[in-house]
Amino acid sequence: MIANSVSNAVAGVIAQISMRNLATVTFAFALLLEATTGEHRQRAVQSETLLRAGTSWDGEPYKSYPSGQPELSVLKITLAPHTELEWQSHPMPNAAYIVSGELTLERMKDGKKQHFAAGQAVAEAVDTVHRGVAGNEPVVLIVFYAGRPGVPLTQYPCIATSSRRRMKPSDGDPEVVSNDLARESSKHVAR
Secondary structure, eight states, X not given: OHHHHHHHHHHHHHHHHHHHHHHHHHHHHHHHHHXXXXXXXXXXXXXXXXXXXXXXXXXOBOOOOOSSXXXXXXXXXXXXXXXBOOOBBOSSOEEEEEEESEEEEEETTTOOEEEEETTOEEXXXXXXXXXXXXXXXXXXXXXXXXXXXTXXXXXXXXXXXXXXXXXXXXTTSOEEEEOOOOOOTTSOTTO
């Protein structure tokens, strides 16, 4: 009888331990399942900061945004290989993402240059005369401007009469480079 009681007690303890282990294993499995499901959700949406800057590519600090009603503009600009843009400036903060190709930016006042390639983001210069020169392949840029209505995105301070290259929008196409000398006063050309 004592053996029976001890045997029943041992069996009861083993059963409780097994139930606790089963509960522990079940809980651990549930956590693992949630973690892998959460991991899968995290892979579905990823965010990577490509650029965060208080200065432009040439080291000049940004001072402020234009006052007044904001207007955001996003342009897709395509440059043919070896295109040398005319000297230009931008009156507002802007940034570009280089989708493909290579681009060298040059500051007019001292010739400072910096080279950028596909996958890089560029903090553009504000109120600083500069130009871009495309490499051996076409360059595709996505450019974001933080301006205001009625203010041209790009200004051309150097008036040249020979073979100027500027960007001109074509109907239904992305921005492309052309040798057009005419200014379109009612549109934001070469934003």
